[in-house]
Amino acid sequence: MSGKSYAGALCSVTIGTVTMESIGTTGAVGGASISLPLFEVASFASAQNHGSAHLTLPSLSLHSGGNGAAITLPGLELVAIGSAVITATYEAYAINLLQPLDSSPSNQYDAKVPAATHYTNFPFTHVVRYKNSYYGANSTGLYLLEGTTDDGAPIPFDVKTCETDFGAPEHKTVESAYLAGRLGSAATVTLTAREETTVTQAFVTPRSTKPQNHRQGFARGLKARYFALGISGEKEFELDTVDLSVGTTKRRI
Known part of the structure; x- marks a missing residue:
């Protein structure tokens, strides 16, 4: 007299696009516990735009012991770095702080009050005076702020x-x-x-x-x-x- 017996278990777990299957021909029915870390997406932008990303998960490994199995994915992290080109506009203001000794002008337009002068197209980070001449400095060089034209214009x-x-x-x-x-x-x-x-x-x-x-x-x-x-x-x-x-x-x- 002879006989054969088979016992087995089937476990199938699907989480999103991650699927784990386990099939056995011997043994008893076991259990599986799978924990995914918390997913978080952080995005910072200085202009309206859109992009895409393709993520590949690392290979999954099963470590079993006794009648149970536990699978834990490593923490996922996405780092994106972007940049934007911004055109800088340079302006300058000169304020006259000198006050006249005469505080009773003949009319309102004769009153010397602190007046502001607004300069555009003024790409200088520093302005210095040397021997009664003023120079503007930036990353491209040193410029003498004198003359009746602006580089010919x-x-x-x-x-x-x-x-x-x-x-x-x-x-x-x-x-x-x-x-x-x-x-x-x-x-x-x-x-x-x-x-x-x-x-x-x-x-x-x-x-x-x-x-x-x-x-x-x-x-x-x-x-x-x-x-x-x-x-x-x-x-x-x-x-x-x-x-x-x-x-x-x-x-x-």
Whole structure:
């Protein structure tokens, strides 16, 4: 008499795309315990974009002992490093902190207050003075900040005063502007009322560019309480004082 007996077990565990199968022809039914570490994805970006990643898990190994088996995956880590190209814009501000001894000017535009000058296209990290000359320095070299052009290109200027009511609450008309200083051969004089209405005049120097008085007239149709004056152009420009000829009405509204 002869006989045969078979006993076995089948274990199949699927977690996501990870599958583990175990088949035996002898033995008793066993158990398996599988622990996956906590998955975490961290992403940092400075611009809107997208990307993809292909991850390959390491080979899995089964260590059994007795009637049970335990499989533990190693910790998974994804490191991504990105960069973005940013165009730097260099600006500079120069502030005049010198105050005049005379604190009672003849009009508001004669008052010497700390004024700020704004420079664009100014790619310098340091500015130094050596023997009464100023130099700008950056990673490409040392540059002398003098001359009437910017590496051969004209240097533009744009000056605008603050809004003023000339110390009177009534409506006014600005008849003309007297500019003292050195103006180039051509410029643009702008008169702004109530921060919205603008009258622009093309100014042409009738005489030489030596320091002197210059006059620009305006139409008398523009009436407001507050006015501001602007001057823009290219080439050499030095402004000493601004004096406006103002006519005052009796109206406040």
